[in-house]
Every structure is written in C-alpha cells, then in structure tokens.
Amino acid sequence: MARVAQAMSETPNGLPEKAARVVYRLFWAFMRVFSIVLLLATWEILARSGNFTHFQLPAFSEVVERIWNDAWSGDLWINTALTLYRALTAFLICAVFGVIIGMAMSRNAIANWFFDPIISVGFPMPKIAFLPVVILWLGVYDVSKISIIVIDAIFPVIAATVIAIQGVERELLWSARNMGANSRELLTQIVLPAAAPQIMTGLQVALPLSLIVAVVAEMLMGGYGLGGAMMTASRFANSTGVFAGIVEIAVVGYVLVKAMALIRRRLLIWHQETNDPSTA
Amino acid sequence: MKQVTRYLPLVLLALAWELAARLELVSTTALPPLSDVIRAWIDLIKDGDLISNGTSSLYRAGAGLALAILVGATLGIVMAWWKPVNVLLAPLVEMFYPLPKSALIPVTVIWLGYGDGSKILLIFLGCMLPVTIGAFNGARSSEQALVWSARSMGANRLRMLWDVVVPSAMPELLNGVRTALALAFILLVSSELIVAQKGFGYLIGSLGANGSYDAMYAVVLTVAFLGFAADRLYLLITKRTLAWRE
Numbered sequence: 001m002a003r004v005a006q007a008m009s010e011t012p013n014g015l016p017e018k019a020a021r022v023v024y025r026l027f028w029a030f031m032r033v034f035s036i037v038l039l040l041a042t043w044e045i046l047a048r049s050g051n052f053t054h055f056q057l058p059a060f061s062e063v064v065e066r067i068w069n070d071a072w073s074g075d076l077w078i079n080t081a082l083t084l085y086r087a088l089t090a091f092l093i094c095a096v097f098g099v100i101i102g103m104a105m106s107r108n109a110i111a112n113w114f115f116d117p118i119i120s121v122g123f124p125m126p127k128i129a130f131l132p133v134v135i136l137w138l139g140v141y142d143v144s145k146i147s148i149i150v151i152d153a154i155f156p157v158i159a160a161t162v163i164a165i166q167g168v169e170r171e172l173l174w175s176a177r178n179m180g181a182n183s184r185e186l187l188t189q190i191v192l193p194a195a196a197p198q199i200m201t202g203l204q205v206a207l208p209l210s211l212i213v214a215v216v217a218e219m220l221m222g223g224y225g226l227g228g229a230m231m232t233a234s235r236f237a238n239s240t241g242v243f244a245g246i247v248e249i250a251v252v253g254y255v256l257v258k259a260m261a262l263i264r265r266r267l268l269i270w271h272q273e274t275n276d277p278s279t280a
Numbered sequence: 281m282k283q284v285t286r287y288l289p290l291v292l293l294a295l296a297w298e299l300a301a302r303l304e305l306v307s308t309t310a311l312p313p314l315s316d317v318i319r320a321w322i323d324l325i326k327d328g329d330l331i332s333n334g335t336s337s338l339y340r341a342g343a344g345l346a347l348a349i350l351v352g353a354t355l356g357i358v359m360a361w362w363k364p365v366n367v368l369l370a371p372l373v374e375m376f377y378p379l380p381k382s383a384l385i386p387v388t389v390i391w392l393g394y395g396d397g398s399k400i401l402l403i404f405l406g407c408m409l410p411v412t413i414g415a416f417n418g419a420r421s422s423e424q425a426l427v428w429s430a431r432s433m434g435a436n437r438l439r440m441l442w443d444v445v446v447p448s449a450m451p452e453l454l455n456g457v458r459t460a461l462a463l464a465f466i467l468l469v470s471s472e473l474i475v476a477q478k479g480f481g482y483l484i485g486s487l488g489a490n491g492s493y494d495a496m497y498a499v500v501l502t503v504a505f506l507g508f509a510a511d512r513l514y515l516l517i518t519k520r521t522l523a524w525r526e
Contacts, residue, residue: 035368036375056391114289121290124511125504126465129480131473132488133500137310212380216470219385227383231474234386242386249383250375257378 058240066244075229080252083226086142087214087256090149094206098154099199102161103187115158123155128216140221145214152213153206160202164195197271200264207260211253226252312494321498329483330502337468337479338506340396344403345464352408352460353453356415360449361441373409373416381406381463385471399471399479406467407460414456418449454518461514465507 040060046052047059070076104111105119131148138144168191176190218227226249233241294314300306301313312320324330359366359373384402392398422445430444472481480503487496 031367032371035371039372117287117289118293121287121508124462124508126462126469126507127504128466128473129469129484129500129503129507131470132484132496136488136493208378208380212382212466215380216382216385216474219382219474220470230383230386234389239390242390246379246383246387250379253378253380254375 055237055239058243062240063243063247066240067247070244076248079224079226079229080248082224083211083214083218083249084252086145086217086225087149087210090146090153090214091203091207091210093146093150094154094157094210095203097150098157098202098206099161101154102158102199103165105158105162106165119155119158119162123159127152127155128213131217131220135221140223145217145221148217149210149213153209156205156209157199157202160205161195161199164198164202165191167198168194197268200268204257204260204264207256208253211249211256215249309491309493312497316494317497317501320492320494321502324495324498330499333478333480333483334502334506336396337472337481340399340479341403341464341468343396344400344468345407345460347400347404348407348460348464349411349457351404352411352456353415353449355408356412356417356453356456357419357441357445357449359412360416360419361445373412377409377413381467382470385467385474388471389475394475394477399468399476402471403464403467407463410459410463411453411456414459415449415453418452419445421452422448451522454521458511458514458518461510462507465503465510469503 043057044060047054047057067076070079101111101115105115106112128148130151134144134148134151138147172190172194173186176186181189214225215227215230218225219231222228222231226245230242230245230249233239233245297311298314301308301311301316321330355369359369381402384405388398388402388405392401426444426448427440430440435443468479469481469484472479473485474481476482476485480499484496484499484503487493487499
C-alpha cells in the first residue's frame with residue numbers, strides 16, 4: 001500500500017521536481033561564476049574607458065592574448081614548470097623533514113630541548129629577510145631558491161606535527177600498547193594516522209607559502225620562472241606581461257590549493273572532518 | 281632560570297656562529313663573526329640609518345595592516361550576516377585567497393610607484409583575505425541559541441550584529457589577524473628587497489651590494505626580531521582581549 005502511494009506520488013511530480021532541482025543547481029553554478037565574470041567585465045570596461053593609460057591597466061583581452069601567445073611559444077610552460085619544480089621540491093623537503101623533526105621532537109627529550117626554542121622564535125620571524133644571506137652563501141641558482149623556500153615553509157609543518165602528536169588520545173596509545181604493539185607499530189599504526197589531519201593542515205599552510213616565497217625569490221634573483229618573467233616584463237615597462245604573470249600565478253596557486261584539498265579529502269576519507277579548513 | 285635553560289640552544293647557536301667565524305671555518309665574508317655584527321648594529325643605530333629606514337618600514341606595515349583589518353573584518357562579518365553579499369563575494373574570495381600575494385608586487389609598483397603607497401596597497405591586499413576569512417568563519421559559527429535568545433529579547437538586526445555576531449566572531453577574527461601580521465612582514469620585506477628607495481629591505485639590499493655584510497646581517501636580524509616581537513606582543517594583547525571567554 002505504501003509502495004503504491006509512493007509510486008502514485010512520484011509519477012506526476014517526478015519531472016517538475018527534477019527540473020526544479022536542475023534549475024536550482026544551474027542558478028547556483030551561475031551565481032558562483034557571476035561575480036568573477038562581473039569582475040573581469042569591469043576590468044575590460046575600465047581598461048577601454050580611457051580613464052587609465054594602457055600602462056596602468058591593459059585590457060583583460062590583451063592579457064589573455066599575451067598568455068595565449070606565451071603558451072604557443074612555449075615560454076608559459078617553461079616558466080610554470082620551473083616555478084612548480086622549485087616550489088614543489090622545496091615543499092616535499094619540508095613535508096618529509098618537517099614531519100621527521102616534529103616526530104623526533106615529540107619522542108626525544110634532547111631533540112625537543114634543542115628545536116623547541118628555535119621553532120618558537122623562528123616560526124613568527126619573517127624569514128624571507130634571510131634571502132640576501134642565502135644568496136650570499138649559495139648564489140642565485142635553484143639551490144638557493146629552494147633553500148629559502150624550505151627555510152620559510154618548514155616551520156608550519158614542524159609546529160603542526162608536534163601539536164598533532166601531542167594531541168593523540170592517550171586511550172588509543174594505552175589500548176594499542178595493551179594489545180602488544182611495539183613502538184614501531186605504535187608509531188605507524190596509531191600515532192601517525194591519528195595525527196594525520198593536523199599534519200595535513202600544516203602542509204596546507206606550507207604549500208601556498210612555498211609558492212609565495214618561490215615567486216619572491218624568482219623576482220629577486222631573476223632568470224626563468226613565473227616571478228622572473230614578471231620582473232623582466234616590469235623592467236621593460238611591459239604591463240601586459242606583468243598582468244599576464246599575475247593571472248598565471250593565480251591559476252597555478254588556485255590549482256595547487258585545490259589539489260591539496262582534494263588529496264586531504266582522499267587521504268582522510270576515514271576521518272569525520274574531511275573538509276578543508278584553510279579555504280573559504 | 282627555567283627560561284634561561286629553555287633558550288640555551290639559541291645561545292649555543294650564537295656561540296657556534298662566533299666560533300665558526302673566528303676560527304675561519306667558513307669564509308668571514310659569508311659569515312662575519314656575531315660580535316662584528318653587533319658592532320655594526322650599534323653603528324647603524326648611531327648613524328640613524330636603521331631608525332629612519334625602520335620607521336618608514338613600520339609605517340608602511342602598520343598602515344597596510346590597519347586598512348586590511350578594518351576592511352577585511354567588516355567584509356567578513358557582513359558576508360556572514362547578509363546572504364546576498366556572501367553570494368556575490370564568496371567566489372571572489374575563493375579565487376583570490378590562493379593567489380600568492382607576492383605576485384602583486386610589480387602591479388602595485390605600476391599603479392603607485394616606488395614609494396610608500398605601493399607597499400601599503402600591497403600589504404593591504406595581501407593581508408585582507410586572511411582577516412576576512414577569519415571574521416566570516418567566526419561570525420558564521422555564532423551560536424544559534426545566542427541568536428535566538430537575542431531575537432526573542434527583541435534585538436533588531438543591527439543590534440544583533442553588534443551584540444552577538446561581532447563578539448562571537450572575535451576569536452577567529454583575531455586568529456586571522458595573526459596570520460595577517462606575519463604576512464605583512466613577509467610582504468613588506470620582499471617588496472622592499474625588490475623595489476624600494478628606503479626601508480629595511482632596501483637597507484639590506486644596499487648594504488649587501490656594498491659588501492658590508494656585517495651590517496647586512498645586523499639589519500636582517502633586526503627585521504627577524506621585530507617580526508618575532510610583534511607576534512609575541514600580539515599574542516599578549518589578544519589573551520587580554522579574550523579574557524572574557526574563560
């Protein structure tokens with residue numbers, strides 16, 4: 001009887017309801033891009049209105065054309081690949097060594113004694129100020145670019161790892177030990193998985209930071225890379241090139257952050273809280 | 281005493297630095313002895329170089345950060361309070377938040393030149409979004425029970441904004457400001473290193489170019505210390521401000 005009632009109510013209402021849902025989804029999808037389209041349109045109109053010189057604000061269409069040309073000539077891919085290579089290599093170093101140092105600090109009293117003041121003083125420092133020192137030591141090539149990124153981005157990873165391991169519930173540790181887990185099993189099967197969400201948050205802070213510092217390092221040291229290309233364009237007063245650089249870097253940043261959020265959701269699918277905290 | 285043993289590793293690092301330089305384990309151009317750096321720092325203070333460049337840097341950071349907090353917090357709270365604003369602005373915030381803000385350095389120079397204006401604009405743009413997101417998350421999570429009871433006691437929308445939404449946004453908002461504070465220093469120093477005529481970053485660059493590396497180290501350490509001190513001071517103030525929550 002109930003099934004019949006259900007079937008009866010479904011048949012007449014099914015189609016409009018579905019259509020309503022599609023319209024609703026389309027509306028929200030539209031709203032999501034609406035303001036972005038509005039912004040780009042305003043940019044284009046302002047640039048063509050003549051209130052700004054071409055140097056101050058090149059039209060969006062010109063910027064797109066420039067990116068298109070860069071893509072065809074291959075410059076875009078070389079620059080993007082180099083920036084990504086530097087940022088991601090440094091990020092991987094930060095991820096590996098940050099977690100190792102963090103783990104060492106929470107397991108070993110001497111490591112904790114040594115690193116704790118360095119982290120607590122070093123974390124809030126603007127370490128980018130050490131960039132000239134790094135240049136002095138290592139020159140202007142990839143080694144020094146990657147080093148300054150590591151110096152900047154490793155602190156959030158270490159701090160997050162330490163806090164995460166401290167926060168692992170004692171009951172979990174006790175029961176695992178009670179069931180005969182040795183310390184290696186305790187680490188790989190209990191501590192690291194339980195600490196994973198917060199470590200992941202630290203990595204999500206470190207990734208955008210890597211990109212920020214990569215761009216600054218490239219701007220200061222020149223050469224290829226998205227930041228270097230922007231600086232070259234700026235020296236030749238080529239503002240279309242500068243704006244193209246911003247758009248390119250924005251896209252790279254957006255893709256990286258979204259990819260990281262996706263990885264988080266995949267890795268922590270077992271965890272209750274699988275949404276990313278860092279982006280709105 | 282406990283504080284002393286806690287920070288002992290830093291003292292040891294400083295000693296290792298001095299020894300490594302004095303025994304010429306590393307080249308003294310690359311790493312001048314710490315004592316020389318301190319002497320150079322005192323000279324810089326006496327010359328007034330450090331003070332004059334420092335004040336212009338701090339003015340830029342302060343002005344940019346103040347603007348960012350003011351506009352960012354307002355934006356975040358209004359986004360949480362009034363849905364249409366959220367619908368309009370959320371995609372933009374989502375799009376610009378992952379943008380590495382250092383990419384804006386050349387553009388701010390194109391718009392406002394080499395002086396204070398471009399740095400203030402850069403710091404404002406770079407620091408605004410963390411504040412906005414903090415304020416938004418805080419205001420959105422204001423407890424429904426509080427909202428209901430305020431409404432039942434006859435609070436109108438504006439009153440509610442001021443008495444319920446803003447205070448409950450406070451903790452996360454202040455967290456966002458802390459991120460912004462750190463970012464302000466990063467952006468300040470990097471923009472001054474790349475293009476400037478005065479300021480800490482400019483001083484570091486010009487001293488490095490002249491080869492007076494001990495003075496360069498002195499300025500680098502000063503900037504690093506100021507960033508650290510600002511963060512600690514901020515933590516102290518927020519602890520006071522949020523005392524009512526306990």
